[in-house]
Amino acid sequence: MTQNIAATHPSVAAPESVEVEPGAVEHAAGTHAAGTNAAGTNAAGAVSDEIFSDPRITAVGLLTETYTGLFAKFSAQFAEHNLALAEFEVLLRLSRSPGNALRMSDLAAQTSLTTSGITRLVDRLERSGLLCRQACPSDRRGLLAALTDAGRQRVADVLPGHLALIDEWFSGLLEPHEMDAMLSALRKVRDAVRPGATAGSAGER
Numbered sequence: 496m497t498q499n500i501a502a503t504h505p506s507v508a509a510p511e512s513v514e515v516e517p518g519a520v521e522h523a524a525g526t527h528a529a530g531t532n533a534a535g536t537n538a539a540g541a542v543s544d545e546i547f548s549d550p551r552i553t554a555v556g557l558l559t560e561t562y563t564g565l566f567a568k569f570s571a572q573f574a575e576h577n578l579a580l581a582e583f584e585v586l587l588r589l590s591r592s593p594g595n596a597l598r599m600s601d602l603a604a605q606t607s608l609t610t611s612g613i614t615r616l617v618d619r620l621e622r623s624g625l626l627c628r629q630a631c632p633s634d635r636r637g638l639l640a641a642l643t644d645a646g647r648q649r650v651a652d653v654l655p656g657h658l659a660l661i662d663e664w665f666s667g668l669l670e671p672h673e674m675d676a677m678l679s680a681l682r683k684v685r686d687a688v689r690p691g692a693t694a695g696s697a698g699e700r
Contacts, residue, residue, distance in 0.1 A: 568660050576653045581606070582620060583653060585613075589626060589642040590650045592696055596641035598631055601695030625649055 566580070573583050588605055589595050597605070603613040617640050620626045625646035631637035642650075661667075666674055685692055 565664060568664055572656050572660055573653065581616060585616060585620065586625060586642065586646050586650050589640060590647060595647065596629065596639040597695050599638050599640055602640050604691030604694035607689065
């Protein structure tokens with residue numbers, strides 16, 4: 496994906512009625528009227544320029560570029576609090592969950608980490624005193640990752656600066672109706688591509 500994938504493409508004006516030389520109409524019909532197929536080729540088998548300016552590519556490109564831009568700004572602020580992005584995500588998800596706790600399996604599903612990956616991350620946060628493991632009352636074989644008072648305080652320390660960045664570079668750039676529409680659209684796509692993102696949580700996230 497190119498760095499300028501979200502750039503707009505100039506529209507092509509409708510042609511005026513002009514005289515054409517013999518054979519020109521037949522040539523145009525062969526190169527344009529045939530259209531392109533799903534693979535981006537026309538009837539003659541040539542690659543069409545239209546595939547490179549497909550608005551679906553632009554949409555995904557905009558989403559990717561927006562995420563990477565926000566990621567860089569958020570990561571720098573998290574580092575000021577000695578947290579990596581994945582660590583903050585776990586602490587924030589726990590702080591927004593009932594009882595400030597989630598089953599380890601649900602936490603792995605929400606973060607898209609493997610079982611071993613979430614175990615290592617929880618180990619690291621537990622050593623820092625930001626969360627602890629507890630027995631799961633509904634599953635004797637399961638464990639909960641629970642936020643400690645220190646972990647809750649760390650999230651509270653991070654959030655003012657984090658919210659300021661969100662307001663400056665994201666929500667503050669949108670009108671209220673634009674934000675509402677974006678939230679609805681993002682949830683629709685998120686629920687399709689990451690159905691486990693709200694595992695173990697109550698209410699809309």
